[in-house]
Amino acid sequence: MEIKPDEIASILRERIEGLDVDSADLSEVGTVLEIGDGIARIHGVDNCQSLEMLELPHDVVGLALNLEEDNVGAVLFGEWDKVSEDDTVKRTGKLLEIPVGEELLGRLVDPLGRPLDDKGDINTSETRSAEHKAPGVVHRQPVTEPMQTGLKAIDSMIPIGRGQRELIIGDRQTGKTAIAIDTIINNKDSDVVCIYVAIGQRMSTVVQVMETLEANDAMKNTIIVAAPADEAAPIKYMAPYAGCAMGEHFLYQGRHALCIYDDLSKHAAAYRQMSLLLRRPPGREAYPGDVFYLHSRLLERAVKLSDEQGAGSLTALPIIETQAGDISAYIPTNVISITDGQIFLETDLFYSGVRPAINVGTSVSRVGGNAQTKAMKKVASQLRLDLSQYRELEAFAQFGSELDPDTQRQLGRGERMVEALNQTERNPMPVAEQVASIYAGTEGYLDRIKTDRVREFLSDLIDRLHSDNKELLDRINETGQLSDEDEEALGKAIGQMVDDFGPDFDEQGNPLEEGESDWVTRREGDERPPVDSDQDGVGADASEAETQAEQEEAGTPA
Ligand SMILES: Nc1ncnc2c1ncn2[C@@H]1O[C@H](COP(=O)(O)OP(=O)(O)OP(=O)(O)O)[C@@H](O)[C@H]1O
Numbered sequence: 047m048e049i050k051p052d053e054i055a056s057i058l059r060e061r062i063e064g065l066d067v068d069s070a071d072l073s074e075v076g077t078v079l080e081i082g083d084g085i086a087r088i089h090g091v092d093n094c095q096s097l098e099m100l101e102l103p104h105d106v107v108g109l110a111l112n113l114e115e116d117n118v119g120a121v122l123f124g125e126w127d128k129v130s131e132d133d134t135v136k137r138t139g140k141l142l143e144i145p146v147g148e149e150l151l152g153r154l155v156d157p158l159g160r161p162l163d164d165k166g167d168i169n170t171s172e173t174r175s176a177e178h179k180a181p182g183v184v185h186r187q188p189v190t191e192p193m194q195t196g197l198k199a200i201d202s203m204i205p206i207g208r209g210q211r212e213l214i215i216g217d218r219q220t221g222k223t224a225i226a227i228d229t230i231i232n233n234k235d236s237d238v239v240c241i242y243v244a245i246g247q248r249m250s251t252v253v254q255v256m257e258t259l260e261a262n263d264a265m266k267n268t269i270i271v272a273a274p275a276d277e278a279a280p281i282k283y284m285a286p287y288a289g290c291a292m293g294e295h296f297l298y299q300g301r302h303a304l305c306i307y308d309d310l311s312k313h314a315a316a317y318r319q320m321s322l323l324l325r326r327p328p329g330r331e332a333y334p335g336d337v338f339y340l341h342s343r344l345l346e347r348a349v350k351l352s353d354e355q356g357a358g359s360l361t362a363l364p365i366i367e368t369q370a371g372d373i374s375a376y377i378p379t380n381v382i383s384i385t386d387g388q389i390f391l392e393t394d395l396f397y398s399g400v401r402p403a404i405n406v407g408t409s410v411s412r413v414g415g416n417a418q419t420k421a422m423k424k425v426a427s428q429l430r431l432d433l434s435q436y437r438e439l440e441a442f443a444q445f446g447s448e449l450d451p452d453t454q455r456q457l458g459r460g461e462r463m464v465e466a467l468n469q470t471e472r473n474p475m476p477v478a479e480q481v482a483s484i485y486a487g488t489e490g491y492l493d494r495i496k497t498d499r500v501r502e503f504l505s506d507l508i509d510r511l512h513s514d515n516k517e518l519l520d521r522i523n524e525t526g527q528l529s530d531e532d533e534e535a536l537g538k539a540i541g542q543m544v545d546d547f548g549p550d551f552d553e554q555g556n557p558l559e560e561g562e563s564d565w566v567t568r569r570e571g572d573e574r575p576p577v578d579s580d581q582d583g584v585g586a587d588a589s590e591a592e593t594q595a596e597q598e599e600a601g602t603p604a
C-alpha cells in the first residue's frame with residue numbers, strides 16, 4: 047500500500063481540531079514494555095511519582111517503585127499474569143490506599159483488605175494511605191502506659207509501653223509467635239485493637255492462629271493480615287504497611303492499637319527478591335541498599351501521640367527469626383537498632399524447660415520502665431539482677447566445686463524464680479496474679495518449697511487468693527498499685543499458704559521431716575539403689591550432694 051504523507055497530515059489535523067478538551071480522557075497513559083515475575087516496566091508515564099498506584103487491565107494494580115529515565119519499574123498486585131506487553135497503563139495520581147475501619151475487626155484479610163475468610167464481603171467506607179509519614183517529635187509524648195502481655199517474665203523484667211517498638215527475636219521454634227498471640231489474648235477485653243500481620247507463613251498456620259484467637263474469644267478486636275508463603279513478593283512486601291495503616295485508623299481516633307509483624311525477616315527477603323527483579327544493585331547479603339529504610343519507616347510509625355493529637359497509641363511488636371542465634375546478621379542488627387529494645391529467645395533455654403525461653407541478660411526494654419504498673423515495679427525491681435547473677439553462678443557451679451551456703455542459697459532462689467516465671471502458652475495472667483507469684487519468689491516464701499513443687503504451689507496460691515482475698519486482687523488490678531497494707535496482707539496470705547501447703551524446708555532453709563520422707567519415697571520410685579547401699583561406682587549427682595548436706599546438718603558426717 048502506498049503511503050500518502052498529505053493524507054496522513056490532514057487526518058491528524060482533523061482529529062486534533064475535533065478534540066473536545068473537556069470530555070477527552072487526558073489522564074497520563076503509558077504502555078507495558080516488559081512483564082514477568084510480577085514486575086512490569088512501563089513506558090510513557092513520565093510524571094509518575096514514587097509509590098504511586100497505576101491502573102492496569104484485569105483490575106491489576108501496579109505500584110511504581112523504580113523511576114528511571116525512560117521507564118518506570120512497577121510491582122503488580124492481583125492477577126498480573128493476565129497482563130501482556132503493549133497493554134495500557136493509567137496513572138492514578140494517588141499513593142497506594144488500603145481500606146480501613148471497624149468492619150475489618152474479627153476478619154482475616156489480604157494486604158489490600160480483601161477477605162480471605164468465609165465471612166462475606168467487607169464494606170469499609172474509608173481508606174488510608176499504605177505509606178504514611180511518621181509523626182514528628184512535637185506530636186509525640188513519652189510512653190507511660192503499660193501494654194500488658196500477661197506473661198510474668200516480660201511484664202516484670204522487660205515491660206512494654208503503649209507506643210513502644212519491642213522486637214521479639216530468636217531462632218525458629220523458640221516461641222516467638224506464642225508471645226505475640228498471648229499478648230493479643232491478654233488484651234481481648236482491653237481497649238487495645240490488635241493487628242496480626244503474617245508474612246510468608248503457611249496459610250494453614252495463619253488459620254490455626256485465627257482459630258486459637260477465636261477459641262479464646264480474642265478475635266473480636268483483632269484483624270489478621272495475611273500474605274502467605276505462596277503469594278507473590280509484592281504482596282508480602284505490602285503486608286506490614288497495610289497492617290500499620292489499619293492500626294493508624296484507630297490511632298488517629300485517639301484509640302490504642304497493637305501491630306505484630308510476624309516476621310520481618312521474611313519481609314526483608316521478599317523485598318530483596320523484588321529489588322533484584324527490578325535490577326536494583328544488590329548490597330550486603332544481596333539486600334538492596336535501602337533495606338534499613340524499609341523497616342525504619344515502618345517502625346517509626348509506632349507512636350504515643352500528644353494530648354493535642356488525641357493521645358492515641360500504636361505499639362509495634364516486630365518479630366525477627368535468627369539463624370543459629372546469630373543476632374549480628376544484617377537484618378537482625380538493623381531491626382535491633384530501630385526498636386526500643388528486644389526480647390531475645392534462645393533454643394537452649396527453650397529445651398531446658400524455660401518457657402517463654404527469654405534470655406534475661408540480653409533482653410531489654412529501653413522505655414518500658416516508665417510504663418510498668420507501680421505494683422509490679424515494687425515487687426520486681428531486683429528480679430532482673432538476681433536472675434542474671436543466678437545464670438552466672440549456675441555456669442560457675444557446673445564445675446562442681448564446693449559452694450558456700452550463701453551461694454547455695456542464691457542458686458536455690460534463682461532456680462525457684464525461674465520456675466515461678468515459667469508460664470504455659472495461651473495462659474496470660476492479670477497483673478495481680480503476676481504480682482502475687484513474683485512476690486512469693488522475691489520475698490523468699492518459695493525458698494521453703496522444693497523447686498519441683500513451685501508450680502503447683504503457685505497455682506494453688508492463685509486459687510486461694512481468688513477465693514479468700516478477691517478484694518485485694520481486684521484492688522491491684524484496678525489501681526495498678528500495691529499499698530503497704532496490701533503488701534502486708536499479701537505476705538500474710540502467702541505465708542499462710544506455705545504452711546498449709548506443707549513446706550519442705552524450715553525458715554532457716556533446713557529440710558523438714560516430711561520433706562525428707564517425701565524425698566526418700568521419690569527416690570525409691572526412681573528404681574535406683576537405696577540411699578544406704580553401696581554407692582561406689584554411682585556418679586555423685588545433685589541428689590547425693592543433697593543427702594550429704596542433710597546428714598551433715600543432722601550432725602552425722604557421711
Ligand atoms: N510458653 C510455652 N509453653 C509451652 N510451649 C510453648 C510455649 N511457647 C511456645 N511453645 C511451643 O513451642 C513451639 C514453637 O512455638 P512458636 O510457634 O510460637 O515458635 P516460633 O518461634 O514462632 O516458631 P517459628 O519459627 O516456626 O515461627 C510450639 O509448638 C508451641 O506450642
Ligand SMILES: [Mg+2]
Pocket residue numbers: 222223224308
Ligand atoms: Mg512463628
